[in-house]
Amino acid sequence: xxxxxxxxxxxxxxxxxxxxxxxxxxxxxxxxxxxxxxxxxxxxxxxxxxxxxxxxxxxxxxxxxxxxxxxxxxxxxxxxxxxxxxxxxxxxxxxxxxxxxxxxxxxxxxxxxxxxxxxxxxxxxxxxxxxxxxxxxxxxxxxxxxxxxxxxxxxxxxxxxxxxxxxxxxxxxxxxxxxxxxxxxxxxxxxxxxxxxx
Amino acid sequence: xxxxxxxxxxxxxxxxxxxxxxxxxxxxxxxxxxxxxxxxxxxxxxxxxxxxxxxxxxxxxxxxxxxxxxxxxxxxxxxxxxxxxxxxxxxxxxxxxxxxxxxxxxxxxxx
Amino acid sequence: xxxxxxxxxxxxxxxxxxxxxxxxxxxxxxxxxxxxxxxxxxxxxxxxxxxxxxxxxxxxxxxxxxxxxxxxxxxxxxxxxxxxxxxxxxxxxxxxxxxxxxxxxxxxxxxxxxxxxxxxxxxxxxxxxxxxxxxxxxxxxxxxxxxxxxxxxxxxxxxxxxxxxxxxxxxxxxxxxxxxxxxxxxxxxxxxxxxxxxxxxxxxxxxxxxxxxxxxxxxxxxxxxxxxxxxxxxxxxxxxxxxxxxxxxxxxxxxxxxxxxxxxxxxxxxxxxxxxxxxxxxxxxxxxxxxxxxxxxxxxxxxxxxxxxxxxxxxxxxxxxxxxxxxxxxxxxxxxxxxxxxxxxxxxxxxxxxxxxxxxxxxxxxxxxxxxxxxxxxxxxxxxxxxxxxxxxxxxxxxxxxxxxxxxxxxxxxxxxxxxxxxxxxxxxxxxxxxxxxxxxxxxxxxxxxxxxxxxxxxxxxxxxxxxxxxxxxxxxxxxxxxxxxxxxxxxxxxxxxxxxxxxxxxxxxxxxxxxxxxxxxxxxxxxxxxxxxxxxxxxxxxxxxxxxxxxxxxxxxxxxxxxxxxxxxxxxxxxxxxxxxxxxxxxxx
Numbered sequence: 001x002x003x004x005x006x007x008x009x010x011x012x013x014x015x016x017x018x019x020x021x022x023x024x025x026x027x028x029x030x031x032x033x034x035x036x037x038x039x040x041x042x043x044x045x046x047x048x049x050x051x052x053x054x055x056x057x058x059x060x061x062x063x064x065x066x067x068x069x070x071x072x073x074x075x076x077x078x079x080x081x082x083x084x085x086x087x088x089x090x091x092x093x094x095x096x097x098x099x100x101x102x103x104x105x106x107x108x109x110x111x112x113x114x115x116x117x118x119x120x121x122x123x124x125x126x127x128x129x130x131x132x133x134x135x136x137x138x139x140x141x142x143x144x145x146x147x148x149x150x151x152x153x154x155x156x157x158x159x160x161x162x163x164x165x166x167x168x169x170x171x172x173x174x175x176x177x178x179x180x181x182x183x184x185x186x187x188x189x190x191x192x193x194x195x196x197x198x
Numbered sequence: 199x200x201x202x203x204x205x206x207x208x209x210x211x212x213x214x215x216x217x218x219x220x221x222x223x224x225x226x227x228x229x230x231x232x233x234x235x236x237x238x239x240x241x242x243x244x245x246x247x248x249x250x251x252x253x254x255x256x257x258x259x260x261x262x263x264x265x266x267x268x269x270x271x272x273x274x275x276x277x278x279x280x281x282x283x284x285x286x287x288x289x290x291x292x293x294x295x296x297x298x299x300x301x302x303x304x305x306x307x308x309x
Numbered sequence: 310x311x312x313x314x315x316x317x318x319x320x321x322x323x324x325x326x327x328x329x330x331x332x333x334x335x336x337x338x339x340x341x342x343x344x345x346x347x348x349x350x351x352x353x354x355x356x357x358x359x360x361x362x363x364x365x366x367x368x369x370x371x372x373x374x375x376x377x378x379x380x381x382x383x384x385x386x387x388x389x390x391x392x393x394x395x396x397x398x399x400x401x402x403x404x405x406x407x408x409x410x411x412x413x414x415x416x417x418x419x420x421x422x423x424x425x426x427x428x429x430x431x432x433x434x435x436x437x438x439x440x441x442x443x444x445x446x447x448x449x450x451x452x453x454x455x456x457x458x459x460x461x462x463x464x465x466x467x468x469x470x471x472x473x474x475x476x477x478x479x480x481x482x483x484x485x486x487x488x489x490x491x492x493x494x495x496x497x498x499x500x501x502x503x504x505x506x507x508x509x510x511x512x513x514x515x516x517x518x519x520x521x522x523x524x525x526x527x528x529x530x531x532x533x534x535x536x537x538x539x540x541x542x543x544x545x546x547x548x549x550x551x552x553x554x555x556x557x558x559x560x561x562x563x564x565x566x567x568x569x570x571x572x573x574x575x576x577x578x579x580x581x582x583x584x585x586x587x588x589x590x591x592x593x594x595x596x597x598x599x600x601x602x603x604x605x606x607x608x609x610x611x612x613x614x615x616x617x618x619x620x621x622x623x624x625x626x627x628x629x630x631x632x633x634x635x636x637x638x639x640x641x642x643x644x645x646x647x648x649x650x651x652x653x654x655x656x657x658x659x660x661x662x663x664x665x666x667x668x669x670x671x672x673x674x675x676x677x678x679x680x681x682x683x684x685x686x687x688x689x690x691x692x693x694x695x696x697x698x699x700x701x702x703x704x705x706x707x708x709x710x711x712x713x714x715x716x717x718x719x720x721x722x723x724x725x726x727x728x729x730x731x732x733x734x735x736x737x738x739x740x741x742x743x744x745x746x747x748x749x750x751x752x753x754x755x756x757x758x759x760x761x762x763x764x765x766x767x768x769x770x771x772x773x774x775x776x777x778x779x780x781x782x783x784x785x786x787x788x789x790x791x792x793x794x795x796x797x798x799x800x801x802x803x804x805x806x807x808x809x810x811x812x813x814x815x816x817x818x819x820x821x822x823x824x825x826x827x828x829x830x831x832x833x834x835x836x837x838x839x840x841x842x843x844x845x846x847x848x849x850x851x852x853x854x855x856x857x858x859x860x861x862x863x864x865x866x867x868x869x870x871x872x873x874x875x876x877x878x879x880x881x882x883x884x885x886x887x888x889x890x891x892x893x894x895x896x897x898x899x
Binding site for chain 1: 439
């Protein structure tokens with residue numbers, strides 16, 4: 001379709017925003033409600049439980065701390081990737097976006113070791129409610145990491161062709177993908193202390 | 199964020215100077231986040247009573263989250279519309295988080 | 310079909326061609342990104358599901374009117390597994406009930422009201438060439454289609470479709486047959502469709518309004534779709550979360566919703582326990598209450614358009630209607646536990662939800678009253694859309710009023726889970742929303758096809774539907790007040806307190822079958838008029854809103870030149886004007 005949709009790239013004067021920016025924030029709002037529901041479930045189940053294990057009973061705090069650092073770092077490299085595009089340095093974008101994706105991969109690898117260690121010890125979602133909410137919350141979060149990596153991967157790879165024809169549009173896409181990635185980081189910032197440290 | 203009207207410089211309204219400032223802010227936030235992560239883990243070793251531990255953990259997480267939202271997600275310099283959307287979301291998030299637990303706590307008492 | 314648009318071009322010159330190649334069949338019709346095509350796909354699919362859901366209900370009504378009796382012919386067709394000897398098994402009754410509700414709400418009404426009308430009309434009414442994200446729009450439809458297909462397929466899995474109510478309460482839904490898992494996966498696709506659609510609607514309404522079309526010049530229909538989209542955006546995710554948790558319970562053997570020590574068929578369930586069935590209820594109703602406003606608001610929007618147009622005067626109280634809409638949307642998020650008054654909640658929380666529920670009736674009353682008052686002094690044209698709009702008003706009134714005792718905790722103790730509830734919500738959705746949607750179909754059919762639907766058939770459709778909707782649902786209040794519970798597969802026949810009111814089951818059932826007959830003129834009219842209906846020009850109703858400036862049907866890109874709005878949406882009967890309507894797009898004469 002070559003019909004022009006207004007304000008896809010340029011901002012609409014009265015709102016000061018383009019369509020994609022509003023779209024991604026609306027999506028993030030819905031994600032806040034999704035994770036909110038799971039956090040609400042955690043609160044309701046924990047308050048209603050006669051006893052509740054501390055995270056350290058089952059979970060590996062050092063590994064999770066490492067994962068926290070990995071995710072925070074990937075958020076910074078995401079910002080740098082976008083900033084590189086604004087300064088029209090495509091190869092630096094490639095570098096930082098690549099690191100961001102690798103950090104995501106690192107996060108998942110650590111998660112893999114965490115999960116397999118749990119299973120090895122006979123700790124499954126079915127074992128008790130704590131483990132159930134742990135696996136569900138971190139599992140859903142992990143799916144979002146994968147999703148974010150997929151979009152970032154697309155923008156690093158085939159999607160980057162847009163840089164040549166419409167660099168501003170491409171920069172905006174990277175920015176919007178970055179917003180999603182930061183939300184993934186933000187959710188983890190809450191997940192980590194709630195599940196592991198309390 | 200200064201509005202640049204030169205089409206060649208029109209990368210969503212950011213000039214190069216803006217971006218450099220932004221990147222510096224991002225590094226500062228990065229450092230803060232690492233420090234705060236250390237605090238979070240350190241607080242664990244304080245072995246506080248549960249209520250205090252929860253409050254402290256959530257406080258630190260909120261500060262970290264605010265830093266990410268404000269600088270990584272550019273919310274410090276975002277448009278009013280986005281603030282409204284997020285404000286609405288925050289207002290609706292609270293009943294979702296709290297009311298189900300309140301109904302469980304406020305049970306029928308048989309006398 | 311080269312389209313020259315007058316929207317400002319940007320970016321490298323020559324990168325955007327005004328001429329585009331003719332698309333193949335698949336890209337043009339099946340995977341179309343044009344909001345009108347997508348809207349029609351949504352509407353037609355939605356209507357087919359409505360028909361199917363109606364069919365399920367007609368089967369249920371046989372069992373309710375004549376419990377245990379063999380259903381001639383159809384009973385045999387449905388097979389021995391479900392209707393041995395033509396008599397309905399209770400499990401099958403439950404399947405029909407759960408799927409009737411699910412299909413009507415999630416696959417029928419909302420896709421038609423929001424996906425269909427919203428997609429087709431909204432960009433036209435704001436003077437836009439399409440939605441903000443045409444490809445996401447296309448994905449949203451196909452996600453709906455997949456979700457709907459999963460739901461239909463679930464009828465054929467061992468154990469049959471979901472049969473724990475459209476509300477899927479735990480623990481029953483947790484331990485139910487595999488149909489419930491299919492229901493959950495179907496919901497995930499439907500919710501995804503909804504989220505994508507709502508993002509599109511919100512961005513489109515904010516960003517793509519034509520020059521001069523400020524928010525206070527928007528047709529009420531657009532406002533209604535805008536608020537509805539926020540409800541969908543923010544209320545659906547918790548249900549998605551709940552679905553994930555229920556899937557975990559069913560597939561990973563967790564106990565989010567299973568309490569400790571649950572006994573099923575005499576045996577203690579071997580699960581970790583520690584879960585809370587009420588958690589499901591909270592998460593479900595957090596969505597499902599705003600969902601009922603999703604069901605009604607688009608219809609109110611349509612009725613507002615049709616009333617203004619057919620009274621030839623502006624809507625009375627447009628601003629208060631808009632403020633009420635916004636307030637209603639917000640309040641709808643904090644009333645949900647009025648569906649849970651009987652779950653053991655203490656008086657503090659019950660009082661909280663009772664209060665918010667009473668408060669939320671105010672904006673509804675404001676909107677309904679404004680629509681009624683809008684009729685006063687109007688030059689009313691009793692066209693078919695107007696008949697349905699007029700029918701909507703008292704029917705929604707009855708639906709709304711009967712909601713009040715349900716929102717009061719004391720009365721709800723008696724009425725909860727009885728036929729009174731079924732009567733209440735069906736009044737709002739069936740002669741309420743559905744009448745609004747029919748009004749919309751008759752009203753916008755000419756814009757979509759360039760032809761009008763036949764008025765005589767339309768009037769037969771209306772009068773028959775109006776009468777028999779009331780025949781079906783009015784008796785339910787009587788049954789509910791007598792204490793007959795809902796979801797009983799014999800309609801209460803085995804309960805002594807129901808004996809005095811059982812005859813009403815027969816009345817409702819014959820009403821339902823008669824209602825079905827009166828839909829035949831509509832179905833016939835719909836297809837006949839598409840091919841042979843009287844052709845009309847682009848503004849047969851002499852309406853003022855921007856969609857009537859486009860050709861009928863509008864081409865890709867909608868308008869020859871994108872319109873500008875020069876006045877409010879309901880400038881009918883303006884004193885001193887040459888005609889009894891001043892369209893929004895016509896420039897003000899100096």
